[in-house]
Amino acid sequence: MDEMNKLKEIVSQFIGDDANTEIKPLGKGHINDSYKVVSGGKEYVLQRINHHIFKNVPELQNNIHRVTEHIREKLEALGVTDIDRRVLTLIPTQEGALYYQDNAGDYWRVMDFIKDSKSYDEINPELAYRAGMAFGDFQKMLADLPGEPLFETIPNFHNMEARLKTFREAVEANKAGRLNQVAGLVKEIEDRAEEMCKAEKLHREGKLPKRINHCDTKVNNILFDNDDQVLCVVDLDTVMPGYVLSDFGDFIRTGANTGAEDDRNLDNISVDLDIFEAYAKGYLKNAASFLSDVEIENLAFGAKLLTYMQTVRFFTDYIDGDTYYKIAYPEHNLVRTEAQFKLLQSLEENFGEMQRIVKEAAGK
Numbered sequence: 001m002d003e004m005n006k007l008k009e010i011v012s013q014f015i016g017d018d019a020n021t022e023i024k025p026l027g028k029g030h031i032n033d034s035y036k037v038v039s040g041g042k043e044y045v046l047q048r049i050n051h052h053i054f055k056n057v058p059e060l061q062n063n064i065h066r067v068t069e070h071i072r073e074k075l076e077a078l079g080v081t082d083i084d085r086r087v088l089t090l091i092p093t094q095e096g097a098l099y100y101q102d103n104a105g106d107y108w109r110v111m112d113f114i115k116d117s118k119s120y121d122e123i124n125p126e127l128a129y130r131a132g133m134a135f136g137d138f139q140k141m142l143a144d145l146p147g148e149p150l151f152e153t154i155p156n157f158h159n160m161e162a163r164l165k166t167f168r169e170a171v172e173a174n175k176a177g178r179l180n181q182v183a184g185l186v187k188e189i190e191d192r193a194e195e196m197c198k199a200e201k202l203h204r205e206g207k208l209p210k211r212i213n214h215c216d217t218k219v220n221n222i223l224f225d226n227d228d229q230v231l232c233v234v235d236l237d238t239v240m241p242g243y244v245l246s247d248f249g250d251f252i253r254t255g256a257n258t259g260a261e262d263d264r265n266l267d268n269i270s271v272d273l274d275i276f277e278a279y280a281k282g283y284l285k286n287a288a289s290f291l292s293d294v295e296i297e298n299l300a301f302g303a304k305l306l307t308y309m310q311t312v313r314f315f316t317d318y319i320d321g322d323t324y325y326k327i328a329y330p331e332h333n334l335v336r337t338e339a340q341f342k343l344l345q346s347l348e349e350n351f352g353e354m355q356r357i358v359k360e361a362a363g364k
């Protein structure tokens with residue numbers, strides 16, 4: 001069976017047979033494969049879930065189901081009208097399951113496609129302000145999710161201590177024989193290691209709580225409508241308990257970078273303080289009411305932490321021989337590492353100002 005027929009067969013598990021189904025690749029995630037499906041006058045997103053990374057797909061899908069249903073109830077209670085564009089809608093299989101596993105062992109899911117929506121890889125301060133409000137609201141809506149804590153879809157996902165352990169093992173093993181050329185960068189990582197494990201330490205001391213976080217607040221995981229109003233937050237695979245520093249930091253890492261995540265020209269890369277300020281204001285507008293002083297005091301640190309963490313993650317993958325992230329060319333993970341590290345240096349240079357901005361935005 002050719003690839004397209006295989007995809008059609010999978011889609012039919014969810015929405016039944018339709019000879020006119022059209023399927024096209026969609027998006028540019030580093031982990032899952034996504035397709036846009038048009039069938040019977042409706043539009044959907046089909047995704048192959050990367051089960052080498054998300055090892056427990058049933059629990060993953062159960063998380064997303066709980067999160068989206070909870071948000072849906074909140075929106076209904078608020079009298080929101082276009083709910084189908086304001087939260088993701090999972091389409092179950094014809095047998096009522098939240099995913100389908102094919103003969104090859106791959107896992108698939110289908111969601112409604114959110115119409116007339118767009119995402120940005122680069123935004124302006126006004127949109128960053130709206131995105132900040134949206135992520136603050138997202139955490140707030142999920143603060144009272146009933147039942148068991150959410151499943152950790154990737155254990156220790158944003159745990160810096162665990163990431164450093166894996167990094168050190170990769171350095172030790174030097175599997176791809178790439179270490180010689182990057183010794184200077186290994187030292188830069190080690191020089192900052194202790195500072196960057198501060199969140200785990202604060203958590204152990206009972207000073208930093210875990211809350212439900214999105215854990216992938218990349219700027220392009222927010223959908224806007226044609227008038228640039230926020231519709232909803234997408235890419236919910238990593239919604240799980242974590243530190244709010246993660247969600248704040250990952251947005252700054254991606255949204256407040258004047259360059260690209262994999263920019264080859266390091267001169268393009270620095271922190272855009274106007275975006276930082278706008279995001280901090282929007283986020284704190286909705287989140288200041290439930291955040292502790294320790295959380296607020298560490299938001300700017302969160303930007304450094306997530307940028308450092310992403311540097312370590314890309315670097316680990318480079319040293320390992322590119323087994324985790326999709327790459328477009330052989331040195332891609334090294335280019336990403338250097339670009340993230342440049343952003344980290346810019347955040348370090350501007351840290352005092354970032355602290356001042358957060359303090360002011362929090363009204364302290």
Ligand code: GN1
Binds near residue numbers: 310
């Ligand atoms: C991955 O696939 P994507 O772009 O949504 C990664 C994030 C990283 C990001 C770096 C499950 O997200 O944690 O921050 O790449 N997701 C996973 O761009 O590892």
Ligand code: MG
Binds near residue numbers: 029216
């Ligand atoms: Mg993503």
